[in-house]
Amino acid sequence: MLLKWVGLGVLALLPESSYADDAVANLQSSMDTVWLITAGALVFFMQAGFALLESGMARAKNTVNVIMKNYVDACLGAIAFWMIGYGLMFGINPSGWFGQDHFFLGNAEHLDYSLLFFQTMFAATAATIASGALAERTRYGGYLIGSTLTTAVIYPVYGSWAWGSLYSGSGWLKEMGFVDFAGSTVVHSVGGWVALAGIIVLGPRLGRFGPDGTSRTIQGHNLPAVALGGFILWLGWFGFNGGSTAAATTNIGLINLNTHIAASAGAVGAMLSMALFGRPILMSNTINGSIAGLVAITAGCATMEPLYAMVTGLVAGVLVLIGGAFLDKIRLDDVVGAVSVHAFAGVWGTVAAGMFYAGDLFDPNRIWVQFIGIAAAFLWTFPVALFMYWLISKLFGLRASTVDEARGLDYTEHYEIGYPEFQRDMLHGGKN
């Protein structure tokens, strides 16, 4: 074994040794693959984080429904993204508007499979963002149709503009110099705008706003689950951002350090805001602040210094509270704060990625391109999602009846409940 390595070393020292070059390239390729697949697995684990966070913020009678939505949108999303989404997003793209091949990927290179695996997890993340916002009053079937269409069409089309093709051609936004390293806009704002469209079509939960328009908080049932979900999301983000290098490169250290600092600053920003506004320091808001920091740094984690990562996260944490208050004011019911955390913080993070670009700080041209990318994301995603949810509500039904809302969607949509020993109060004697 030792001899083998010595031999490899000697060969590597020889200037014109193709064997050594091949060996190093193979090693690098293997390491790239291992890192990409590991990072993909970490991103997949974020689904568990979303499931815990969202179900904890919902009432006990809707726990199974929230978790099922997170579980199954990952399943259906994986299939839809393999069938359609990957080709639309990364296939050969001569026009700059969408990819045209690599649908139903098979008989491909190993690296293609690795990229598809990694990107499938991203697509699932974009789709599952809406589930928390729409919780507690959405029909299961209607939600899944919307989620699958998001993964198959809405997300990949915008992704192709911003990230371009992996094969030939490119995206029109990418060509303009749009910076969104791991998807503050591509993944999170897109998911957030879909969520916004969904909550507009759905309307608020029963009793969420009083007859005089006052906002009424509906407490979640399990804050420890919310906290655990926050930790898992944070952990998964190291794969989300670090894996977006798509290679085992040395800048992963900076990327994940920025990720960690921004998340920490996001939590601090949220806490400071609550303190400054004279409000209690709520754990749910603090966790949302850290997630907003993660969302915001996702665009610029590879291209800014840690100091600016902290500023990016801090502002995102403040934005979460302001965004949440704004949605309350216009009587939109977002159960987990997904629109603030993903859409608003995503917008800010994308602007920050342009402002704090290392070696080219505050370049107005770059910032302008960032705004174009942000506007394009909204103008594509929001109207299409609005139409999609409206159509689903007309054709299949999207809003659960108030009777089902009262009984809890666990029972009415799935015929099972999360906590049978403790949850006896509102169980009716039978479905009919």
Next chain:
Amino acid sequence: MDSDNSSLEALDARVARNRRAIYTGLKPFFPEDELIAALSLWQARYSGGPAYALHGFLNEICTTPPLRKIRNDVHRSLRQALFGPDNALESDPLLQIERWKSTHGNGGASSGGNLGARHSASSNPKTQVFESLFEHFLSLVDEKQPIGLHLRSYIDTHLEKVLSNGPVSVQVSRWLRGKDARLDDGLDLAEMRTILHMAYVLACEYLGPAMADSLLSEAVQHCELQAISRLFPPRKLL
């Protein structure tokens, strides 16, 4: 054998003593007829339990808002009688209970929810349970925020959309407006659920869903303590 007999005698003596105490404790608050009905209920369902376990019994007999307001006073009076001196107690009302049971039957005795409240005209357990659940839920809502009348009025004005049968609709309307104290049979299960659900939705709007859930749950639990719930479980109405 002797020890068994002596245990039974001791038990009888204890029940008799507690019966006198319950009678004494309730006497200042109930007219004679309702007092004996309450004692019959206690005899049938609570005499075997520990003397201090009064909450279930009180829940069953204090069903109307006026009675709920004095519930704590009733509780205090019962405790004083149960744990006070024997010579302060009334004589044993056993004969009066037996006489009352012979005219009303055991079923009446075990349905304490009727005490001081609207006496259900229905022979149908489903209707009785609906009436009890609806009334109790509304009274609980009313305690939190005085919107009971508004809820009744809202449901009344929307009855036509819910009930297809005209005469039944008129009867339910009269019952909701308090013109009839009793609700006759005639509503089917789906209609009962709809009416109860309308009340729940309005309670959600005014009190919030968490509070509405909690009050409805409390009302259900209250109904489940009543004997009639064995014939028709109140959860079927949710």
